[in-house]
Amino acid sequence: xxxxxxxxxxxxxxxxxxxxxxxxxxxxxxxxxxxxxxxxxxxxxxxxxxxxxxxxxxxxxxxxxxxxxxxxxxxxxxxxxxxxxxxxxxxxxxxxxxxxxxxxxxxxxxxxxxxxxxxxxxxxxxxxxxxxxxxxxxxxxxxxxxxxxxxxxxxxxxxxxxxxxxxxxxxxxxxxxxxxxxxxxxxxxxxxxxxxxxxxxxxxxxxxxxxxxxxxxxxxxxxxxxxxxxxxxxxxxxxxxxxxxxxxxxxxxxxxxxxxxxxxxxxxxxxxxxxxxxxxxx
Amino acid sequence: xxxxxxxxxxxxxxxxxxxxxxxxxxxxxxxxxxxxxxxxxxxxxxxxxxxxxxxxxxxxxxxxxxxxxxxxxxxxxxxxxxxxxxxxxxxxxxxxxxxxxxxxxxxxxxxxxxxxxxxxxxxxxxxxxxxxxxxxxxxxxxxxxxxxxxxxxxxxxxxxxxxxxxxxxxxxxxxxxxxxxxxxxxxxxxxxxxxxxxxxxxxxxxxxxxxxxxxxxxxxxxxxxxxxxxxxxxxxxxxxxxxxxxxxxxxxxxxxxxxxxxxxxxxxxxxxxxxxxxxxxxxxxxxxxxxxxxxxxxxxxxxxxxxxxx
Numbered sequence: 001x002x003x004x005x006x007x008x009x010x011x012x013x014x015x016x017x018x019x020x021x022x023x024x025x026x027x028x029x030x031x032x033x034x035x036x037x038x039x040x041x042x043x044x045x046x047x048x049x050x051x052x053x054x055x056x057x058x059x060x061x062x063x064x065x066x067x068x069x070x071x072x073x074x075x076x077x078x079x080x081x082x083x084x085x086x087x088x089x090x091x092x093x094x095x096x097x098x099x100x101x102x103x104x105x106x107x108x109x110x111x112x113x114x115x116x117x118x119x120x121x122x123x124x125x126x127x128x129x130x131x132x133x134x135x136x137x138x139x140x141x142x143x144x145x146x147x148x149x150x151x152x153x154x155x156x157x158x159x160x161x162x163x164x165x166x167x168x169x170x171x172x173x174x175x176x177x178x179x180x181x182x183x184x185x186x187x188x189x190x191x192x193x194x195x196x197x198x199x200x201x202x203x204x205x206x207x208x209x210x211x212x213x214x215x216x217x218x219x220x221x222x223x224x225x226x227x228x229x230x231x232x233x234x235x236x237x238x239x240x241x242x243x244x245x246x247x248x249x250x251x252x253x254x255x256x257x258x259x260x261x262x263x264x265x266x267x268x269x270x271x272x273x274x275x276x277x278x279x280x281x282x
Numbered sequence: 283x284x285x286x287x288x289x290x291x292x293x294x295x296x297x298x299x300x301x302x303x304x305x306x307x308x309x310x311x312x313x314x315x316x317x318x319x320x321x322x323x324x325x326x327x328x329x330x331x332x333x334x335x336x337x338x339x340x341x342x343x344x345x346x347x348x349x350x351x352x353x354x355x356x357x358x359x360x361x362x363x364x365x366x367x368x369x370x371x372x373x374x375x376x377x378x379x380x381x382x383x384x385x386x387x388x389x390x391x392x393x394x395x396x397x398x399x400x401x402x403x404x405x406x407x408x409x410x411x412x413x414x415x416x417x418x419x420x421x422x423x424x425x426x427x428x429x430x431x432x433x434x435x436x437x438x439x440x441x442x443x444x445x446x447x448x449x450x451x452x453x454x455x456x457x458x459x460x461x462x463x464x465x466x467x468x469x470x471x472x473x474x475x476x477x478x479x480x481x482x483x484x485x486x487x488x489x490x491x492x493x494x495x496x497x498x499x500x501x502x503x504x505x506x507x508x509x510x511x512x513x514x515x516x517x518x519x520x521x522x523x524x525x526x527x528x529x530x531x532x533x534x535x536x537x538x539x540x541x542x543x544x545x546x547x548x549x550x551x552x553x554x555x556x557x558x559x560x561x562x563x564x565x566x567x568x569x570x571x572x573x574x575x576x577x578x579x580x581x582x583x584x585x586x587x588x589x590x591x592x
Contacts, residue, residue, distance in 0.1 A: 020388035027397040052421040098305035105298040131316035154312030186297040215405030233407040261403045280462045
């Protein structure tokens with residue numbers, strides 16, 4: 001869409017500058033806050049307290065090392081990676097299969113299953129987290145990777161199925177029919193025809209859940225008790241409780257929690273923005 | 283049903299079920315079953331150990347009449363609504379303005395979009411601790427700045443002040459999430475047909491007038507979404523309060539919200555309760571759900587009426 005640009009009158013130029021200034025200022029402040037998180041982590045304690053805002057007089061990595069080793073962030077990081085990665089794998093497999101059944105097999109039951117999954121949108125997590133906790137306690141799933149992974153797989157279904165059904169319905173049926181004429185099984189068609197075509201929607205679903213699970217605080221808070229199984233956000237809270245005035249080390253821990261997402265974001269900012277925004281309006 | 287599929291109907295239906303089964307199983311077991319049982323739990327008295335005892339509507343009665351409980355509930359609910367109002371008032375003009383500036387492609391717009399959006403991807407807990415850079419009393423930017431410009435009297439322990447804590451939590455959350463609101467408004471702006479927008483642009487004198495008189499009315503659909511999203515987010519507030527103000531919403535419960543009240547009731551033993559009170563906790567959750575449902579529906583009805591007028 002073309003928007004009429006400023007017509008060159010001085011008043012208009014002025015108002016364009018006025019339009020740009022506040023957003024530029026806000027972005028600058030935001031950027032400074034993000035950069036300061038990393039820069040503060042590179043200062044020695046003495047340096048930091050003498051000069052909390054400016055650049056380090058000497059750049060040191062000791063805080064990262066301390067956070068990583070002494071404050072257990074290597075462990076929390078590993079836990080977060082295992083839980084996030086396995087949950088993503090299960091979410092993608094389970095929800096894409098269900099979405100394929102709903103979108104591509106014309107059974108009435110499929111439509112009913114779709115409505116059944118969409119009911120999940122209505123209910124906030126807080127409504128069922130307590131009975132879920134009790135259920136998982138009775139199944140021995142509390143305080144384990146498996147408990148969190150199965151929970152994330154379940155909570156992600158409604159939205160992931162919603163996005164994928166929408167996408168599958170836009171794909172032409174001819175490719176599948178060609179596959180079927182060649183005698184390929186439904187599983188084969190699903191795996192070698194549908195999945196490759198579905199890369200964009202799989203990416204969107206993966207990003208949404210990646211960010212959601214990596215950053216989740218509430219479920220690990222409720223389900224995880226032992227220190228060995230803490231995820232990064234949970235680790236940050238206990239770290240702050242334990243070393244609450246060791247700021248450079250805290251900032252190193254914060255930086256560690258941001259880095260994976262920041263790297264992924266820099267690789268494909270557009271995909272992230274699109275994915276997260278479609279996630280907001282579920 | 284597609285004619286080509288008829289021949290292999292039987293085999294196909296089995297495959298269909300196989301594809302559907304894993305999702306149905308995990309979703310029914312982990313979401314739907316607990317969901318349904320929460321209605322039952324809300325009618326029982328149970329500390330989480332031993333047997334639950336059926337007590338009818340008693341938990342709801344306690345929530346609204348027990349003098350140890352109802353003041354906490356109303357205070358928390360009031361804080362949630364205060365968070366909603368503050369967020370809406372501060373965030374709406376800011377997000378609208380950002381979207382408008384991006385749509386007008388001000389110089390550097392791609393950088394601004396990425397920087398403003400980035401905090402959406404950071405966890406609330408991380409953002410909470412990052413905010414210490416600004417609000418921490420000794421090392422924070424705010425107090426250091428006030429000190430430098432000669433306003434030493436304004437220096438405050440920002441995160442320890444009963445009357446300011448909610449405002450500060452709201453500001454932090456807006457910083458974290460405004461990227462989404464901005465992008466929703468931007469998508470709406472970009473969906474307005476060029477001619478409509480051009481006609482709107484011809485009239486107004488200043489950018490601000492153009493925006494207020496011509497463009498804002500066209501943004502009613504995204505405004506509706508943003509109001510409802512903000513409401514749901516405000517009633518569900520938990521992480522930021524827990525990270526900065528703890529499970530009691532310190533100082534002195536001034537940041538206590540329904541989420542923390544619920545959490546304490548379900549999982550810890552403060553509040554003068556003998557132990558975890560699973561029945562009362564589920565009752566609180568159901569009341570929260572009811573509030574979200576009723577208010578969201580009212581908001582949608584009212585705001586969508588406004589959309590149709592334009």
